Amino acid sequence: GENVEQHPSTLSVQEGDSAVIKCTYSDSASNYFPWYKQELGKRPQLIIDIRSNVGEKKDQRIAVTLNKTAKHFSLHITETQPEDSAVYFCAASNRRRILTGGGNKLTFGTGTQLKVEL
Amino acid sequence: EAGVAQSPRYKIIEKRQSVAFWCNPISGHATLYWYQQILGQGPKLLIQFQNNGVVDDSQLPKDRFSAERLKGVDSTLKIQPAKLEDSAVYLCASSLGTILAKPYEQYFGPGTRLTVT
Numbered sequence: 001g002e003n004v005e006q007h008p009s010t011l012s013v014q015e016g017d018s019a020v021i022k023c024t025y026s027d028s029a030s031n032y033f034p035w036y037k038q039e040l041g042k043r044p045q046l047i048i049d050i051r052s053n054v055g056e057k058k059d060q061r062i063a064v065t066l067n068k069t070a071k072h073f074s075l076h077i078t079e080t081q082p083e084d085s086a087v088y089f090c091a092a093s094n095r096r097r098i099l100t101g102g103g104n105k106l107t108f109g110t111g112t113q114l115k116v117e118l
Numbered sequence: 119e120a121g122v123a124q125s126p127r128y129k130i131i132e133k134r135q136s137v138a139f140w141c142n143p144i145s146g147h148a149t150l151y152w153y154q155q156i157l158g159q160g161p162k163l164l165i166q167f168q169n170n171g172v173v174d175d176s177q178l179p180k181d182r183f184s185a186e187r188l189k190g191v192d193s194t195l196k197i198q199p200a201k202l203e204d205s206a207v208y209l210c211a212s213s214l215g216t217i218l219a220k221p222y223e224q225y226f227g228p229g230t231r232l233t234v235t
Contacts, residue, residue, distance in 0.1 A: 006160075034223065043209065043226040044161065089160050105151065105174055106224060108160025 002027040004092050006109025013080050014117055021112045023090035024072040030092040033066060033073050034106070039086045047088075048075070080116045087111045120144065122227035124210050130233045136198035139230045143191065143212030149173075150187055151224060152195050153209040161209055167193060200234045207231050 003026040013019050025033075034049035050057045050064045050073065057064050061080075066073040077084055091106040123142040131137050143150050148169050153161035164183065166174040170190040178185070182201070187193040197204055207229040 004160075036226075043228050046223050046225070049223065091160070104149075105163040105166055106161070108162070111158070111160055 002030055002092055002094075002107040004090060004107050004109040006090050006112060008112060009110065010113045010115070012115045012117060015080060015082060017080055019075075019077045019080050019084070019114055019116075021075045021088055021090070021114070022072060023074070023092075023109050024070075025092040025107075026071065027092070027094065028068075028071065029094045030107075032093045032095045032104075033064070034091050034093075035062075035064060035075050036089045036091065036108075037086045038089065038111075044089060077114075080114075082116050082118060085114055085116045087113050122210055122212050122225055124208075124227040124230055126230055127228060128231045128233075130235065131200055133202055133234050134199040136196065137200055137232065138197075139195045139208050139210075139232075141193045141195070141210030141227060143193075143210070144225055147212035147214055147225075148190070149213045150193050151211040151213075152185055152193070153211060153226075155207045155209055155229070157206070164195070164208075197232075200232075202234050205232055205234045 006023045031052035035047050036044035037047045038044045048059050048062050048064050050066050055066055061078045063076040089111050090109040093104045093106045095104050125140050129137055150167045152164045154164050155161040164178045165185045167187040170187045183197055185195045209229045210227040211224040213224045
């Protein structure tokens with residue numbers, strides 16, 4: 001099955017700096033890579049995602065890059081703000097399995113605790 | 119649009135007792151997922167339904183966990199009997215459920231925090 005590794009487990013940055021979180025996946029059939037933000041005691045919220053036919057996607061201060069050959073993808077947050085402080089999870093799934101009756105479960109990384117300090 | 123609803127939000131039980139969680143997905147979402155999130159870890163899929171059929175339950179401890187989605191809408195997840203290691207947040211998620219539809223993202227409910235003592 002799919003295995004997703006995520007680094008670092010904790011990340012502390014100064015407000016205004018950039019933050020980068022990296023993930024690797026094992027299943028070359030995975031084709032959908034979302035990132036979730038989870039604040040303490042709250043539900044995971046989708047912040048950005050990328051499909052395997054795209055190498056990079058950007059949404060304001062957040063960007064995600066995907067290297068299919070190396071099987072890794074990264075989250076980039078620029079101009080960090082205190083409200084960016086949270087746990088971030090990367091995930092991977094194979095959406096095409098839906099067509100063959102299989103599941104498209106998300107396999108999550110272990111999470112990165114991001115702290116943005118004033 | 120209304121989000122995924124779950125109840126109860128918190129539950130404390132003793133080991134060997136039973137417990138049930140309820141989930142109401144976003145209207146029109148054919149696919150429903152139950153995830154287990156142990157403290158400090160990412161969510162792990164327990165079971166996935168497509169309408170009222172099970173698509174993936176490979177990681178569901180079937181000797182103690184069961185789930186159903188009788189009418190293809192609401193779902194219940196049951197644990198009987200509970201063990202200490204079942205202490206976790208149980209998250210329900212839903213998606214439209216078709217590769218051709220957009221969005222195909224999974225939307226999570228607020229979760230049920232279970233403490234087994």
